[in-house]
Amino acid sequence: MEHIDQVKPVFDRHPEEEPRMPVPPAVIRRLPRYHRFLGDLLKAGKMRISSSQLSKLMGVTASQIRQDLNCFGGFGQQGYGYNVRYLHGKISELLGVNEGYRAVIVGAGNLGRALAATHMFERRGVARVAIFDNNPALIGKEIYGMKVRSVDELSDFCRREKVAIGVLTVPKAAAYEIAHMMAQAGVRGIWNFANMELALPDDNVIVENIHLGDSLMTLCYDIKTETAEGRFGDEDL
Amino acid sequence: MEHIDQVKPVFDRHPEEEPRMPVPPAVIRRLPRYHRFLGDLLKAGKMRISSSQLSKLMGVTASQIRQDLNCFGGFGQQGYGYNVRYLHGKISELLGVNEGYRAVIVGAGNLGRALAATHMFERRGVARVAIFDNNPALIGKEIYGMKVRSVDELSDFCRREKVAIGVLTVPKAAAYEIAHMMAQAGVRGIWNFANMELALPDDNVIVENIHLGDSLMTLCYDIKTETAEGRFGDEDL
DNA sequence: TAGATTGTTAATCGATTAACAATC
DNA sequence: TAGATTGTTAATCGATTAACAATC
Numbered sequence: 001m002e003h004i005d006q007v008k009p010v011f012d013r014h015p016e017e018e019p020r021m022p023v024p025p026a027v028i029r030r031l032p033r034y035h036r037f038l039g040d041l042l043k044a045g046k047m048r049i050s051s052s053q054l055s056k057l058m059g060v061t062a063s064q065i066r067q068d069l070n071c072f073g074g075f076g077q078q079g080y081g082y083n084v085r086y087l088h089g090k091i092s093e094l095l096g097v098n099e100g101y102r103a104v105i106v107g108a109g110n111l112g113r114a115l116a117a118t119h120m121f122e123r124r125g126v127a128r129v130a131i132f133d134n135n136p137a138l139i140g141k142e143i144y145g146m147k148v149r150s151v152d153e154l155s156d157f158c159r160r161e162k163v164a165i166g167v168l169t170v171p172k173a174a175a176y177e178i179a180h181m182m183a184q185a186g187v188r189g190i191w192n193f194a195n196m197e198l199a200l201p202d203d204n205v206i207v208e209n210i211h212l213g214d215s216l217m218t219l220c221y222d223i224k225t226e227t228a229e230g231r232f233g234d235e236d237l
Numbered sequence: 238m239e240h241i242d243q244v245k246p247v248f249d250r251h252p253e254e255e256p257r258m259p260v261p262p263a264v265i266r267r268l269p270r271y272h273r274f275l276g277d278l279l280k281a282g283k284m285r286i287s288s289s290q291l292s293k294l295m296g297v298t299a300s301q302i303r304q305d306l307n308c309f310g311g312f313g314q315q316g317y318g319y320n321v322r323y324l325h326g327k328i329s330e331l332l333g334v335n336e337g338y339r340a341v342i343v344g345a346g347n348l349g350r351a352l353a354a355t356h357m358f359e360r361r362g363v364a365r366v367a368i369f370d371n372n373p374a375l376i377g378k379e380i381y382g383m384k385v386r387s388v389d390e391l392s393d394f395c396r397r398e399k400v401a402i403g404v405l406t407v408p409k410a411a412a413y414e415i416a417h418m419m420a421q422a423g424v425r426g427i428w429n430f431a432n433m434e435l436a437l438p439d440d441n442v443i444v445e446n447i448h449l450g451d452s453l454m455t456l457c458y459d460i461k462t463e464t465a466e467g468r469f470g471d472e473d474l
Numbered sequence: 475t476a477g478a479t480t481g482t483t484a485a486t487c488g489a490t491t492a493a494c495a496a497t498c
Numbered sequence: 499t500a501g502a503t504t505g506t507t508a509a510t511c512g513a514t515t516a517a518c519a520a521t522c
């Protein structure tokens with residue numbers, strides 16, 4: 001039906017790399033969400049999308065979408081919209097998905113195992129290469145296709161296998177030591193679930209702190225606030 | 238040493254509730270982090286803190302801290318700073334911590350169990366009252382002190398026990414049905430780990446979507462960007 | 475061509491920072 | 499009192515939205 005989908009839009013209007021402003025942080029923060037929606041559209045077989053269709057889907061303004069996408073390239077085509085596959089690919093590129101980073105998980109507890117079980121990594125082109133723990137009862141066992149290794153091997157392993165990402169799911173008390181060890185072994189980024197803010201000023205490493213508790217608290221606030229203002233407000237009556 | 242810590246500052250300058258501007262969303266988003274840092278200070282036995290001390294600790298400007306805290310009350314005292322315990326309590330109050338909400342976890346898979354294992358809920362005054370699954374092999378077993386129940390009971394249970402929060406750790410395919418069921422049974426907020434954005438326009442329920450993958454992607458971006466700009470830039474040389 | 479939709483500018487809005495008078 | 503530190507105003511900065519000419 002939508003035979004215009006077949007028409008390959010002209011996407012070569014930037015033959016030479018133009019000097020562009022750096023992408024603002026607010027835009028970067030939104031990119032993973034765009035990537036997700038575009039991925040879903042792609043899976044659903046949708047070939048093209050306009051900023052106004054996408055805006056309805058995502059609950060943001062069409063203006064913002066056009067503004068955002070234009071920060072890093074003129075990917076649309078007037079009168080046509082955006083090519084879903086192309087745009088999805090461009091955002092992947094910009095975000096560093098499929099750079100082939102290798103990740104290790106340190107801490108084979110509940111959370112470590114839960115993360116090991118997901119397809120989260122491979123879906124983003126990140127290879128889960130090993131899982132570490134210090135519990136002798138676990139070392140040597142297999143978890144989702146990965147042998148559990150001793151943390152004693154961690155440093156050597158990261159160096160040897162050029163590990164880029166360390167997923168930290170160890171107790172607070174051990175977090176600093178392990179994180180520092182990984183940074184020294186060349187790990188570039190630490191995904192920190194240890195429920196504390198890791199600051200490693202002397203190490204050249206990026207830390208992404210996850211605080212699920214903060215999110216739970218935000219939910220409590222929203223529930224409390226909605227309740228306080230009346231669950232069935234009469235503003236619209 | 239710090240005997241001035243013992244002096245109870247005067248905190249009764251707002252005897253009557255003054256009309257205040259609503260707290261801006263940017264401030265609300267920052268409150269859980271303040272709460273965390275103040276909690277840590279409290280545990281460390283610190284009684285008072287100035288905006289400039291806290292700013293160094295948290296890596297934000299002192300100006301922002303004072304501005305933020307003033308949105309919802311004059312909690313400090315000139316020449317003294319802020320009383321850690323009092324401020325921590327006020328933020329708890331504002332966020333709805335200790336409102337005594339009850340939570341159920343739906344999905345006793347890896348992630349459901351990992352969340353069940355944490356002290357995240359009780360620490361925020363939320364009671365974990367039950368865990369549900371549809372796997373007959375799990376139903377009846379105990380997980381961290383909670384009996385696994387059948388999802389067939391979910392609706393009745395939520396109604397009967399006045400459950401406020403539903404933690405959703407089921408596969409995507411089941412998420413909508415379960416979420417809608419909970420909303421119909423009076424659940425006020427859904428903490429959604431199903432890796433899709435739950436929109437329930439017909440239900441009067443708040444949804445907090447968790448997308449760990451987005452965070453992993455942000456980490457990839459930061460790694461890629463840092464690398465691209467030279468790991469040891471010479472800007473400072 | 476006519477219709478659709480982008481890219482981009484300008485206007486608005488909100489959030490952050492700086493500065494300092496108020497005051498403990 | 500003198501010193502410290504807040505509360506608050508004003509200035510700056512960045513992010514969002516609206517509008518429309520460019521163009522496919």
